[in-house]
Amino acid sequence: MSGINNKQTRAAQFRARLGDALAASGLSRAALARSVAVDRSTITQLMLADDARMPGGHVVAACAQALDVSADWLLGLTDRPEQAGKLIASSLSISETGRATSLDDQIFAWHREAEGFKIRHVPATLPDMLKTNAVMRWEYAPLSQRRPTEAIDAAAARLDWIKLSQSDYEIALPLHELANFALGQGYYDGLDAAARIEQLDWLASVYDAVYPRLRLVLFDARLVFSAPVTIFGPKMAVIYLGHHYIAFRDKDRVREVSRHFDALVREAAVSPNDVIGHLQGLRNQVR
Numbered sequence: 001m002s003g004i005n006n007k008q009t010r011a012a013q014f015r016a017r018l019g020d021a022l023a024a025s026g027l028s029r030a031a032l033a034r035s036v037a038v039d040r041s042t043i044t045q046l047m048l049a050d051d052a053r054m055p056g057g058h059v060v061a062a063c064a065q066a067l068d069v070s071a072d073w074l075l076g077l078t079d080r081p082e083q084a085g086k087l088i089a090s091s092l093s094i095s096e097t098g099r100a101t102s103l104d105d106q107i108f109a110w111h112r113e114a115e116g117f118k119i120r121h122v123p124a125t126l127p128d129m130l131k132t133n134a135v136m137r138w139e140y141a142p143l144s145q146r147r148p149t150e151a152i153d154a155a156a157a158r159l160d161w162i163k164l165s166q167s168d169y170e171i172a173l174p175l176h177e178l179a180n181f182a183l184g185q186g187y188y189d190g191l192d193a194a195a196r197i198e199q200l201d202w203l204a205s206v207y208d209a210v211y212p213r214l215r216l217v218l219f220d221a222r223l224v225f226s227a228p229v230t231i232f233g234p235k236m237a238v239i240y241l242g243h244h245y246i247a248f249r250d251k252d253r254v255r256e257v258s259r260h261f262d263a264l265v266r267e268a269a270v271s272p273n274d275v276i277g278h279l280q281g282l283r284n285q286v287r
Contacts, residue, residue: 011054013076015047021067021074035066095245106245110232111161117233118168120261124228124240125187126178127171129158132202134195159206162214167233169214172264174221182282196286204279211272218270218278224263231258 022032029047033040036059046055055063057071064071072078095106111119121127128136133152140148162169180186184196207216219226228240237257238247248254270278 007054010076014054014060014074017069017074017076018063018067019047021063021069025067027066032063032066036062038062095247108158108161110230110236110238110247111158111165111167114167114232114235116166117235118170119233120170120172120231120258122172122226122229122261122264126173126181126199126203128155129162130203130206131155132195132199135191135199138191138195163210168212170261170265171214171216172226172261172268173216173218174226175218175269176221178218178279178282182285183287193286197283200279200283200286204276207279208276215272216275217265217268217272218275219264219267220269224267226260226264229257229261231261 022029025032027035029043030040033043036043038059042059046059054060060071060074064074070078126135128151131139136152136155137148140151181188181191182196182200184191184193188196207214230238230240231254232238234251234254236247236249237254238245239257248257
C-alpha cells in the first residue's frame, strides 16, 4: 500500500510542478504538446488529478526542455528548478579586470551586496584602500589607461565605505609583503624611503583608528600560502587571477574558501593585536 501511496504522491508532485512551469512559461497546452512532439491529449492526460501514472523519461526530458526547467525538479528529485547549465552559470562567473580597466563599480557592487556580513580579503599587494597617495601615484604611474588620481579616489571611497558600513573587514597578508615594502625590494623596488615611511605610519594610524572592525593578520607564506581572494560573507568568494576575477556563489565552495581563510588566521605569525608593533619595527628597517 505504501508503494501505491508513494507513486501517487510522486505523480501529484509532477502534475503540480508541470502545471506551475507551464503557467510560468506562458505556453498553452497545445504549444507544449508541439514542443514535446506528442498529442495535446497526452499533455491533458499528464495533468489529470486522478492519474497516478508517470510519463516516460523522454517525455519528462522534453517537457523540461520546453519549459526551461530541470527534469529532476519536475520529478521531485531537487527543489532547484534551474537546468544544470544555468545553475552552474548562476553559481560561477568570470569578470574581466586589471589595473587598466574600470573595475571599481563591480567591486563596490560586491561589497554592497555583502553589507552587514564579514568581508575577508587576501590582497595581491598592499590593499589599495590602505595606501597613501604617494604610493598610489608611484604604483599607477606606468599606466597610460588610468590616471593615478582615479585609483586614489577609488581607494579613498573604499576606505570610507569600510568606516561607515556595518561590515567587519578582515585582511590576511603575507609577512614578506610588508617586509619587502619596508626594504623597497621586489615589487616595491624604486619606491623611495620617505614614501615607505609615510605609508607605514599611515597604515598604523588607520589601523589604530578603525580596529577592531578592521582586523589584519600576517601569515608566513613559507608555511601556508594563499592566492589573492576575497570572501563576501556567506554570499560569494572571489579569486583574483590578474586579468580576471572568478566568483563562486554556491555555498559549498564559499564555505571551502572560508575554511582556507580560517587556516591563514590560525597559522598567523602576527595577530591583530600585534600589528601596530610589527609596523613600527618595520619602520625602523627602512633605508
